[in-house]
Amino acid sequence: MFDSRRIHSIEGLRQAAQRRLPKAIFDFFDGGAEDELTLADNRSAFGRVKLAPRCLVNVAEVGLDTDIVGGRSALPLVVAPTGAVGFGRHGGDVDIARAAVEAGVPYTLSTSATASIEQIADAASGRLWFQAYILKDKELLSSLIFRAKSAGYEALMITVDLPVGGKRERDFRNHLSFPFRYTSRNLLDFASRPVWAMRMLRYGVPVMENLKGLEAPSASTTKLASSVGRSYDPSFDWDSLKSLRDEWPHKLIVKGVMRADDAARLAAMGCDGIVVSNHGGRQLDGAAATLDILPGVVSAVEGRVPVLVDGGVRRGVDILKARALGAQGVLAGRATLWGAVADGQRGAAQALAILRDELQRSMQLCGVRSVDEISRELLFERQEPDGAEYGLGGRVPVPGL
Structure with a gap:
């Protein structure tokens, strides 16, 4: 039985979700590509950033609200797009969207969600963003974008780091695919979680509502396993993105940027x-941790466009560190996903409340009274005897020494 009073961290929600889910489903949400080096490094990067807190500052009251891509948010946080949430808990997409709206932060709906664009718009009246994968089926892609515009989504988020799907070896080992293809291995796994299995029998296997009719299931389990990305367009390029920029009348956000030169070009293009x-x-396993990439991207855009960062956000202090490195805010996906899987809307709300409390506490302990006061000055950079500094990028010689 889930007891929210015993959960005090995002990791606690993750463990609660793990107890509820079959291994194949948990691994799909929890895992990464190949050896999962980048998955681990995203988290480790936050540990490499150290803080130098101020003292003797009146922090009896601190302000957590801030501007995020042209609108106010109660936290410097956006709920990231997470696909296939309904396979963890039926109605999970709506649960997360409602929790985000109640918490006063933007919510991003994934193309591969198990709730439709319209279902989310009807259920959650707030700052809604739609994340679009670039599909080979351009007619379907245009239809999705038109539907998001008609439903009042304020921003379109284009994901550009998925020309092909990554190699998710956990999915291969677990015989997991979307749509489901049952095998002796995964049937035993599913049966090991009877509460989850009974809900599947009662409510039916969820459907990726926005991708209905995209393609017929493959006859091969091997082809279906780790199937994310098989319908996406590897030919999408800068000209294609510019066409979307010209057609979409509202805010356009580009997700999946890992180079300063690409960021500068996007800023020049007029992305929001x-x-x-x-x-x-x-x-891509072996890609750098996003927190390590962040300062270079922030420098390259020179304030022309807000920069957000995702990957590995599990603590409120992570939000503070990202902000200190120049991000306007963070995207967090697995945190609210674990909450929703564990306890529906209440669990998703609890995830956001945990991050809010930890951020507020971290700000007070660092001597900052508002999100806008968080700056690079809070970061610890160790001075060496020869006058060099050990900063976030390693040993940097001091000019003239």
């Missing part, structure tokens, strides 16, 4: 936001 992202370590 950039998300430094390696897809949560789920695509």
